[in-house]
Amino acid sequence: MPPDRNDQPLRTTVTPLGAQQKATRLEDIGSEAKKYVEQSKAPNTRRAYRADWDDFTSWCTKYARPPLPAAPDTVAYYLADRSRELKTSTLQRRLATISEAHRAAGFESPTKSAQVKFVWAGIRREKGTAQSHKKPTLIKHIREMVEHLPEGLLGVRDRALLLLGFAGAMRRSELVGIDVTDVALADDGLVVIIRKSKTDQMQEGRKIGIPRGENEATCPVRAVLAWIDQGSILEGPLFRSVNKHGHVMGTRLSDRAVAEVVKRSLIAAGKTAWGYAAHSLRAGLITQAAMAGVSERAIQDQSGHKSLLVMRRYIRDGSLFRENAAAKVGL
Secondary structure, eight states, rough: OOOOGGOOOOOOOOOOOOOOHHHHHHHHHHHHHHHHHHHOOOOHHHHHHHHHHHHHHHHHHHHHOOOOOHHHHHHHHHHHHTTSSOHHHHHHHHHHHHHHHHTTTTTTOOGGGGGHHHHHHHHHHHHHHOOOOOHHHHHHHHHHHHHTTHHHHHHHHHHHHHHHHHHTOOHHHHHHHBGGGEEEEEEEEEEEEOOOOOBBBTTOOOEEEOOOSSSSSHHHHHHHHHHHHTTTSSBBBBBEEEOOTEEEEEEOHHHHHHHHHHHHHHHHHOOOTTTTHHHHHHHHHHHHHHHTTTOOHHHHHHHSSSSSHHHHHHHHHHHHTTTTGGTTTTT
């Protein structure tokens, strides 16, 4: 009796990939890997690194020195030369860029050498390491800014942008990255999902609460809902361009536009815009909250800071005159 066909062993024919197919496939994988490497850094970080590397390679070309791999004395001389013009914080980022470029190319970083470390320590000691920060927009500024907004949809959008950015202590990239579907109305205010930020490159996301304001003119909830309604924002980016005819466009607002709104609103209110930028909204909420005695934990939950040390720079500024020793001695 012949065996049942179902009992027969399964035979398959595997045709191996040819050399050309393998090479093509490997190139595809390489392109995919390169894309992921580029995405490992935020766009602003990639732009900064690119500018830093261009500056270093231009300097190396000028003095006929190879930039990759660079000798330790090349980096040391570069730091000493550029320290005449650049701030310490900029030089520190340049060092990080040089190190990153060497690691990516498979070379030992010259920034680890004793020579570079000694030069860098000398620069920091002479120039100092204190960083200048953007001035915070406090409640008094916010009230004046929203009072002098332009008429029409542009003013409606700018009001929502300023108040949401302030109340959420948001970075400019977080603010313009919000989609209308990331905003939900709750009993106590708005729940906003921040899907990606500078300290959340893996896009785990986080939720923040935006409470209703006591005053109608400065209530972020009313302002955002008014913008969604009057701008007919049903899907896609929450904040968009408004053209000169007052029409809402479909394009997402750029992060640089946030700084323009802040500066324009301050000037319209009769204030100087020097020292203020998009980051002023974030710094403003943190500073104002510290002045009001809000706990570090509550501030950190709102701002999304991973580092308390970084956040405390703003808290210290806001606490300079709260519990001040000199104010208690009867001057």
